[in-house]
Amino acid sequence: MAKLTNIQLFCILFVTMAVTPYQVLAKLLAANVAQHGWVVIIGSIAPGLLLVWIYYYILVNSRRTFPGMLEEHLGTLIGKTLGFVYIWVFFLVVVMSLVIFANFFLSNVLPGMPISILLIFIILPAFYALRNGLETTARVIEIIIMTGYPLAMVLLFLGLGPETDWSRLMPIGSFAMADIAKGILLVSSYCSFMIVVLTLGPFCHQPRLLWRWMLSAYGLFVFSVLVMVVIPIVAYGPALTAVQTFPIFNIARATNIAGFIHNIEIILVSAVMPGVFAILAVFWFVTCYSIQQVFGLQDYRVMIGPTAIMAGILAVLLVPNIHFLYIMLDQIFPWIFITIFGIFPVILALVIRVKRPKGTPSGTTADKK
Amino acid sequence: MFTALFFLLVVFLLALDVPNLRRQRLNKDLLVYTVFMLLAIYLAMVQFYHWPFFNPLLIMAMQVQGP
Numbered sequence: 017m018a019k020l021t022n023i024q025l026f027c028i029l030f031v032t033m034a035v036t037p038y039q040v041l042a043k044l045l046a047a048n049v050a051q052h053g054w055v056v057i058i059g060s061i062a063p064g065l066l067l068v069w070i071y072y073y074i075l076v077n078s079r080r081t082f083p084g085m086l087e088e089h090l091g092t093l094i095g096k097t098l099g100f101v102y103i104w105v106f107f108l109v110v111v112m113s114l115v116i117f118a119n120f121f122l123s124n125v126l127p128g129m130p131i132s133i134l135l136i137f138i139i140l141p142a143f144y145a146l147r148n149g150l151e152t153t154a155r156v157i158e159i160i161i162m163t164g165y166p167l168a169m170v171l172l173f174l175g176l177g178p179e180t181d182w183s184r185l186m187p188i189g190s191f192a193m194a195d196i197a198k199g200i201l202l203v204s205s206y207c208s209f210m211i212v213v214l215t216l217g218p219f220c221h222q223p224r225l226l227w228r229w230m231l232s233a234y235g236l237f238v239f240s241v242l243v244m245v246v247i248p249i250v251a252y253g254p255a256l257t258a259v260q261t262f263p264i265f266n267i268a269r270a271t272n273i274a275g276f277i278h279n280i281e282i283i284l285v286s287a288v289m290p291g292v293f294a295i296l297a298v299f300w301f302v303t304c305y306s307i308q309q310v311f312g313l314q315d316y317r318v319m320i321g322p323t324a325i326m327a328g329i330l331a332v333l334l335v336p337n338i339h340f341l342y343i344m345l346d347q348i349f350p351w352i353f354i355t356i357f358g359i360f361p362v363i364l365a366l367v368i369r370v371k372r373p374k375g376t377p378s379g380t381t382a383d384k385k
Numbered sequence: 386m387f388t389a390l391f392f393l394l395v396v397f398l399l400a401l402d403v404p405n406l407r408r409q410r411l412n413k414d415l416l417v418y419t420v421f422m423l424l425a426i427y428l429a430m431v432q433f434y435h436w437p438f439f440n441p442l443l444i445m446a447m448q449v450q451g452p
Contacts, residue, residue, distance in 0.1 A: 132387075307421075313414045318406060321398035322421035329428040334442055343446040 056199030
């Protein structure tokens, strides 16, 4: 069985949650709640912590990895059926990551480039990494986070130029509760990507210490999304942020420090590309691993080939253009993710709690591992 | 041209995976692999030849968008 270090798991959890919001969350929140994005982030801390606790609770009370643990707790029929659903939702995240990346690249960096070439060049490294196993992928992701994350954040802070106006975060009182609730749903849906811990947690060296790393990853996620949402607002204001396709890219493009450091958007692109590779590789691994668990296969790696083709084709087929991409990101995907990655695990945790013999302390079953 | 390249890719993947599965007599794995590969080929044909394709996400997005 492959083994991950705690820091590798931390990096994987963080990258799965943070990459997509880095590209799209500023625009989505500005369009929904204008300048109140930071209120939404603070409001999403409680549901996020609940999700972290739920995932940890399920993990320490299960002997199998996800989605095998569905069969363990819910029986073979329901477990396999739900596992089959999870395969496709995990795969949807793979396709969504590809579509966002392709649209980001084609609308900002290299307009006119054939999308098929772009998809091949992002799928190929992930294909190779996954064929070499989880450990290889985890090591690469560790390097990506240690080098790419500081770079991506520094680029954001460089966007705080002379036109920065902190009063754009105000007024605070004029918001509709329904919009704030929708914003919290949006942020929580990205937080729910931490569900990969149910599959990857048992591969960790010290599963008992997982909660620390999960909380650390979540803490860094909250700080990062706060920065991602606040800086475009104070730089451009909510109205302008809401109409830009990728506001953070425009911040990098507009950065000019004393006429000396400018045209540095390519650094942002070189930080985003490995990040997309990471989220793609993690969810692709979880998809193939889920196929292995649900169908009782010998090895998940044989499924990488067919799913590679499917991911590439579906990235073109499912979302016709950037307009529909943002409608889906705003109105459809959050509901799917929060239902499947958020509400279902809460129900699973309740089932575990009800089925557990009286007087058994939490985490007893995991000790048998 | 693109279809030919695609089928070359499929042949490459089959050559990579199928011999191992057959050698180890993993019939169930081979069956699941075949089903997923056929699905992948079907999706590719939908894209290349503009076959009709039911896209629930797009239908939902159009409903949300309104007239």
